[in-house]
Amino acid sequence: MPLGQYEIVRADAFDWLAKAKRLSIHAVVTDPPYGLIEYTPRELQKRESGRGGVWRIPPSFDGCKRNPLPRFTVLNARDRNRLHTFFRHFAESLLPVLVPGAHIFVATNPLVSQIVYKPFIDAGFEKRGEIMRVVHTLRGGDRPKNAHQEFPDVTVMPKSCWEPWGLFRKPCEGTVKHNLRKWKTGGLRRVSDTAPFRDLIYSSPARGYERQVAPHPSLKPQHFLRQIVRAALPLAEGVLLDPFMGSGSTIAAATALGLRSVGLEINPNYLRLARRAIPLLANYEPEGNDRNDQFGVREAAKTLCGKAVYRRSDVTLRGGKPIPKNGNNE
Ligand SMILES: C[S@@+](CC[C@H](N)C(=O)[O-])C[C@H]1O[C@@H](n2cnc3c(N)ncnc32)[C@H](O)[C@@H]1O
Numbered sequence: 001m002p003l004g005q006y007e008i009v010r011a012d013a014f015d016w017l018a019k020a021k022r023l024s025i026h027a028v029v030t031d032p033p034y035g036l037i038e039y040t041p042r043e044l045q046k047r048e049s050g051r052g053g054v055w056r057i058p059p060s061f062d063g064c065k066r067n068p069l070p071r072f073t074v075l076n077a078r079d080r081n082r083l084h085t086f087f088r089h090f091a092e093s094l095l096p097v098l099v100p101g102a103h104i105f106v107a108t109n110p111l112v113s114q115i116v117y118k119p120f121i122d123a124g125f126e127k128r129g130e131i132m133r134v135v136h137t138l139r140g141g142d143r144p145k146n147a148h149q150e151f152p153d154v155t156v157m158p159k160s161c162w163e164p165w166g167l168f169r170k171p172c173e174g175t176v177k178h179n180l181r182k183w184k185t186g187g188l189r190r191v192s193d194t195a196p197f198r199d200l201i202y203s204s205p206a207r208g209y210e211r212q213v214a215p216h217p218s219l220k221p222q223h224f225l226r227q228i229v230r231a232a233l234p235l236a237e238g239v240l241l242d243p244f245m246g247s248g249s250t251i252a253a254a255t256a257l258g259l260r261s262v263g264l265e266i267n268p269n270y271l272r273l274a275r276r277a278i279p280l281l282a283n284y285e286p287e288g289n290d291r292n293d294q295f296g297v298r299e300a301a302k303t304l305c306g307k308a309v310y311r312r313s314d315v316t317l318r319g320g321k322p323i324p325k326n327g328n329n330e
Pocket of ligand 1: 011012013014031032033034216218219220243244245246247248249250264265266267270
């Protein structure tokens with residue numbers, strides 16, 4: 001597969017992984033259906049009708065109608081067991097398909113992350129940290145239901161201001177340097193000569209143009225995805241997989257960065273959406289988030305939001321603007 005090229009497939013991720021070539025994938029970035037039931041036809045229909053189920057319709061205020069959010073507090077013990085089984089199966093299916101040193105970035109949320117992480121460790125992956133995506137959502141922060149006035153100073157759950165992304169690695173073969181030489185994996189790509197990849201990223205929810213071209217209920221923003229997708233392939237070589245790609249936003253991020261990727265999606269409507277949305281999202285240049293600058297990564301926040309990312313040796317600076325040495329602006 002040439003650089004920047006992608007393949008998207010309508011498939012059940014588990015069937016695809018069972019048939020996939022061993023040692024063929026170098027990184028995974030994915031946002032799985034971690035509530036599991038929220039993408040079943042029954043729950044999607046409840047979401048459409050705006051009544052009950054796992055999809056909570058947030059209160060509308062300031063004149064804006066909000067998108068429904070999955071409500072993970074409705075998961076019972078049975079759902080939690082199913083969730084655990086799902087992630088055990090997922091982790092075990094991934095292991096043989098990944099090369100040694102391959103990293104996995106998996107989106108989750110603070111209410112269920114423990115059920116997501118343990119199966120990865122049990123399957124033989126190393127936990128390498130968590131990325132904190134600082135994002136203000138409408139989750140939590142409410143006073144007790146039907147007793148707002150009686151308990152005006154009480155919040156039932158903290159207002160959610162961050163989203164955890166678990167970071168795992170398949171054990172390396174030998175040392176990291178040996179693994180990098182042989183498999184092109186084992187580490188994370190630095191942001192720049194002066195800034196390593198960091199585990200705290202300020203990120204706004206996907207809005208405006210992105211939402212318009214990729215109206216998936218769980219759309220992740222390009223600004224954030226491009227940073228983690230870039231980190232996931234330390235030498236910008238190999239193939240990245242998103243087994244639950246939805247609208248294909250991860251695949252678009254990889255394409256924008258000139259990386260090779262494969263996306264899987266079980267729902268034919270979302271696959272159709274991805275087919276349309278990927279080229280549009282890949283060509284989109286999101287705004288950087290200025291809050292990231294306080295970590296000394298101004299350069300990264302700016303460059304990563306653009307279409308392509310170069311190593312310092314690949315570019316010359318003209319008027320403060322990076323110009324690729326090959327003269328091609330792509
Ligand atoms: C949380 S969404 C991902 C959305 C994505 N982050 C985006 O920006 O569009 C998870 C997706 O996984 C899909 N899915 C659920 N089970 C699947 C399976 N077994 N195989 C492949 N895709 C599946 C759902 O249809 C849904 O689109």
